[in-house]
Amino acid sequence: MRTRLLAALLCLAWAGQVESQPLLGDPIDVSEDFHRVDQLYFVGARMTRFDAAAGRGTLQWERYARVPSFNFEKLDPGLSRAPGNEFPGTEYDRDPALPFAIDFVSPRAVRLRFSTRDVPLESMQPADDPMLAGPVPSDRSWRTAATDSAVTYTSAYGSVRLVRNPWSIEIRDAAGRLLTRTQRAGQPASYYPYVPFSFVRRARDVGRSTAATFELAPDEKIFGMGESFTRLDKRGQHVVAYLRDAMGAQSRWQYKAVPFFVSSRGYGMFVHTSAPVTFDVGAEYDAHHTIYTGDELLDLFVFLGDPKDVLTEYTAITGRSPVPPLWSFGLWMSRITYNSEAQVRDVAKKLRAYRIPADVLHLDTGWFETDWRGDYQFSTTRFTDPAAMIRDLKADGFRVSLWQYTYFTPKNALWKEIVDKGLNVRDEGGRLPGEDAVLDFSNPDAVRWYQDKLAGLLSLGVGAIKADFGENAPATGLYRSGRTGWYEHNLYPVRYNAAVYDVTKRVTGDGVIWGRSAWAGSQRYPLHWGGDAENTNQAMAAELRAGISFGLSGFTYWSHDVGGFVQRAPRDLYRRWLAFGVLTSHTRTHGAPPREPWEYDSALVVDFRRAVDLKYALMPYILAQAKLSSERGWPMLRALFFEYPQDPTSWLVEDEYLFGSDLLVAPLLEENATLRSLYLPPGRWIDYQTGRPYDGARWHRIEAGPIPIVLLVRDHAVIPHVAVAQHTGAIDWAHVELRAFSTDGAAATGTFTMPGDSVRTIRVQGGRLVGDPLAGRVAWRVTAPHTRSEGLKED
Numbered sequence: 001m002r003t004r005l006l007a008a009l010l011c012l013a014w015a016g017q018v019e020s021q022p023l024l025g026d027p028i029d030v031s032e033d034f035h036r037v038d039q040l041y042f043v044g045a046r047m048t049r050f051d052a053a054a055g056r057g058t059l060q061w062e063r064y065a066r067v068p069s070f071n072f073e074k075l076d077p078g079l080s081r082a083p084g085n086e087f088p089g090t091e092y093d094r095d096p097a098l099p100f101a102i103d104f105v106s107p108r109a110v111r112l113r114f115s116t117r118d119v120p121l122e123s124m125q126p127a128d129d130p131m132l133a134g135p136v137p138s139d140r141s142w143r144t145a146a147t148d149s150a151v152t153y154t155s156a157y158g159s160v161r162l163v164r165n166p167w168s169i170e171i172r173d174a175a176g177r178l179l180t181r182t183q184r185a186g187q188p189a190s191y192y193p194y195v196p197f198s199f200v201r202r203a204r205d206v207g208r209s210t211a212a213t214f215e216l217a218p219d220e221k222i223f224g225m226g227e228s229f230t231r232l233d234k235r236g237q238h239v240v241a242y243l244r245d246a247m248g249a250q251s252r253w254q255y256k257a258v259p260f261f262v263s264s265r266g267y268g269m270f271v272h273t274s275a276p277v278t279f280d281v282g283a284e285y286d287a288h289h290t291i292y293t294g295d296e297l298l299d300l301f302v303f304l305g306d307p308k309d310v311l312t313e314y315t316a317i318t319g320r321s322p323v324p325p326l327w328s329f330g331l332w333m334s335r336i337t338y339n340s341e342a343q344v345r346d347v348a349k350k351l352r353a354y355r356i357p358a359d360v361l362h363l364d365t366g367w368f369e370t371d372w373r374g375d376y377q378f379s380t381t382r383f384t385d386p387a388a389m390i391r392d393l394k395a396d397g398f399r400v401s402l403w404q405y406t407y408f409t410p411k412n413a414l415w416k417e418i419v420d421k422g423l424n425v426r427d428e429g430g431r432l433p434g435e436d437a438v439l440d441f442s443n444p445d446a447v448r449w450y451q452d453k454l455a456g457l458l459s460l461g462v463g464a465i466k467a468d469f470g471e472n473a474p475a476t477g478l479y480r481s482g483r484t485g486w487y488e489h490n491l492y493p494v495r496y497n498a499a500v501y502d503v504t505k506r507v508t509g510d511g512v513i514w515g516r517s518a519w520a521g522s523q524r525y526p527l528h529w530g531g532d533a534e535n536t537n538q539a540m541a542a543e544l545r546a547g548i549s550f551g552l553s554g555f556t557y558w559s560h561d562v563g564g565f566v567q568r569a570p571r572d573l574y575r576r577w578l579a580f581g582v583l584t585s586h587t588r589t590h591g592a593p594p595r596e597p598w599e600y601d602s603a604l605v606v607d608f609r610r611a612v613d614l615k616y617a618l619m620p621y622i623l624a625q626a627k628l629s630s631e632r633g634w635p636m637l638r639a640l641f642f643e644y645p646q647d648p649t650s651w652l653v654e655d656e657y658l659f660g661s662d663l664l665v666a667p668l669l670e671e672n673a674t675l676r677s678l679y680l681p682p683g684r685w686i687d688y689q690t691g692r693p694y695d696g697a698r699w700h701r702i703e704a705g706p707i708p709i710v711l712l713v714r715d716h717a718v719i720p721h722v723a724v725a726q727h728t729g730a731i732d733w734a735h736v737e738l739r740a741f742s743t744d745g746a747a748a749t750g751t752f753t754m755p756g757d758s759v760r761t762i763r764v765q766g767g768r769l770v771g772d773p774l775a776g777r778v779a780w781r782v783t784a785p786h787t788r789s790e791g792l793k794e795d
Helices: 003-020 032-033 307-318 342-353 386-395 415-419 443-457 490-508 535-551 569-581 601-618 619-632 648-652
Strands: 040-051 057-072 075-083 097-106 110-117 141-146 150-155 158-163 168-173 178-181 200-201 208-215 222-226 238-241 257-263 266-269 277-281 287-294 296-304 331-333 361-362 399-404 462-468 588-589 656-658 664-668 675-680 682-685 692-693 698-702 709-714 717-723 735-741 748-752 760-765 779-783
Touching: 003 462, 032 200, 032 208, 032 277, 032 287, 040 097, 057 443, 097 150, 097 307, 110 307, 110 692, 208 296, 222 277, 222 535, 238 257, 257 277, 257 307, 266 287, 266 307, 296 307, 307 619, 342 361, 386 399, 399 443, 443 462, 462 490, 535 569, 535 656, 569 601, 569 664, 569 709, 601 619, 619 717, 619 748, 648 675, 664 675, 675 709, 675 760, 682 717, 692 698, 698 709, 709 717, 717 748, 717 760, 735 748, 735 760
Parallel strands: 331 361, 331 588, 361 399, 399 462, 735 779
Antiparallel strands: 040 057, 040 200, 057 075, 057 097, 097 110, 110 296, 141 150, 150 158, 158 168, 168 178, 178 208, 200 208, 208 287, 222 257, 238 277, 257 266, 266 296, 277 287, 656 664, 664 709, 675 698, 682 692, 682 709, 717 735, 748 760
C-alpha cells in the first residue's frame, strides 16, 4: 500500500513538473522576463544630452531590482534602487546613458528608438528587413520648440513633447488633447508593483528585453495585433504576439500576429521588431498598456489620426496589398482532399451542371503519391495526365490551386537533398533543430531551390500555391541570416509568403498566394485565410472577429474555411456560414468532406447557388472596392468604427462589419436563426433583400432574406451589378446594372471599374446616370430597388 501511495505521489510530482515545462512550439511570452527577482531592471529616468534639431541624444536609465517585501502575510515584488554588481566596477555604469532618437516620417508619423547598449542605433538593425517596404521616409514639416525642461515637436496633426527630467514622452492631437504618455516608476502612485518604461538585463544570457509602458485612458479601446480570435477590443487582454499553429479559431494562439495596434483615442503604434512581442493592454494594471519585446533595440512608430489615417500611415511604411487577379475573387471549391483526376473532373462537371459559379478547384494534401508527403510531383497512379487536366479545366473557367508546405519529413525523398545542400534551418551544432528539415528562407540558395520546384508546377498551368503552415519555424534554430529563431521565427512567414508570391507572379503573371501564416509586411503578398476553424457557431463568430482584427492590422484581403474545417459542416451552419463567406473578399469552401452542396440535398444546392450568385453579381462593386482599398492600405472587411469613428457605439460592435464602404453585413450566428439584433451606424440603411429602410444610430431586429444573412446598403449608394456568369472570365462587363439605393430620391453615388481599368465615380439622379464615365464602353441600366413607402422601420 505504501509503495503504491509513493508511486502515485511521484507520478503527481512528475506530472506537475512536466506541466510547468514549455513544449516545442509554445509561444514565448517575453513579459515573463519582467517578473523575476534574478533580473536587473533599468528604468528611463532623464535625458542627459539631446540635440533638438537632430532629434538625437542620450537617455539615462536607473538601475533597479525586484526586492520582495513582507507585509500582512504576503510578499510584494516591488522595485528598489540597486547598486552595481559587475566586476571590475570601474568598467560598467550603474545607471547607463544610452542612445535615444526621434525621427519624423510624415506629418502623422513619428519614430522613437531606444538603445539598450551604448552602440549606434543604426548598427542594431539588420540590413535585410522584410518588414519594411523600403527606406523609411523623412518629413521636415514638424516645428521644434525647446526649453530647459522639455522639447516639443508639432505638426498639423499633433505634437510630441519630450520632458527632460524626470523623463517622459507625451503625445497629443492637433487640439492639444493628451492621447497617451510614457509611464515611469512611481507614476501614478500605487501600491501595485507595475512595470514602468524600462528594460531588463536577462539573467539567463545577459541579453536585453524592453518594456514600453504607456498610459491608457479610462474609456480607451485597443484593436489589431493581427488575426486574433479573442474579443475584438484588446483592452484587458494579455496578447502574446508570437506565431503558433493556432489549432483552430477559438484560442489565444495566432497564425498571423502583427505587432501593430489602433487606439480609439486617435493614434496607433507599430513595434518594429521580429523578436517576441507581448501586449499587456491593461490586463495586469488597468491604467497601463505595456509593450514587451525581446529586442535589444526598442523601435516604435507612432501614428496620429482616425483608424483610416493610422492604417494609411502604417502601410506606407510596411507596404500595401496589391490587388489579386479577378479570378481569385470567385468561389474556391475545395475539401480535404481531392485526390484523383477523376474526382477533380467530376466536381468541375457538377459545378457547371448545377450552375454554381466557381473559378478555382483546390487540391489539398492528396495530390502526391503519399498523402501529406509533399514532393511537388502529382501522383502517377491517380493523376494520369495532370497537364491535360489543368488545361481542360482552364478552358472551362477553372484555375487549379495546389497545397504544399515547407516542413520536409524524414520519409520524403527531398529531405536528404535539402539537408545535403544545407538548405534547412540548423541548430547550434550544425544539425537539424527538430525532426523535419525546415527550409531556411533567409538562405538565397534555399529560396531558389524552392521556387524552382514551384515553377515546374506553375508552368503546367497551376494558378495558385497554398502556402500552408509557416508558424513554427524553429525558435532555437540558426539561420543563414546569422540570427537565431529569436528573430527569425516571426519573420519566417514574410520570407515564405514572398517566395511563393514572387515565383507565382513571375511564371503566371498573377500575384496571389493562399497563405496561413503572417507577420508585419506579409500584406504585400496577398492573400491569407483564417486557418482550421471548428464547425461551430462560436468558431464562425471567432473567425469574424479575427477577420476584422486582421483588417485593422494592415491586410486588405482575407478568407476563411466556409463551414469550419475539422469535421463535416452541419447543414444549417454551412448554409449560414456560406452567406458570410461570399461577403468577404475571398470565398473558399474547405474542410472535412463533403463540401459539395449536392452531397447534402437538392435544397442546399439551391441555397448554395443563390449565395454564390450574389457574389458574382456584385463583382463590379467588389473589384472597385478592392482597388480603392489596396491604394490606401485599408481592409475590405471593416469594423463599423472604421467608417464611423465619431460614433461611440460603432466602437463596441464586433459581430457585424462593413464590406467595403457601402454594404453592411450581419451574419446569423445562432442555430436555425432567421433574424438577429444589430446596430446600424448613423445615416439611413436599406435592406438589400427586401428594400425596407431603417434609421441608423440605433439597434434593430431584422429578418434575413432568402440568403440567410442580414445585408444592408448605405442610403444614397449606387451598387453596380453584372449578370451572373459561371466564372469571372465569362462576365459581361459591357452591360451593367446600377442599383441606386435612395430613400428620398436624392442623388446616389458609387464606384465602378472593369478589369485593367481605373476606378470611376458614378452618380445617379432622377433614375438616370449623370454623365458617362466610360464614354460609351458600357451599356448602363439604372434601377431603383423598391423601398417601403411607409417610411423607416421602427422596432
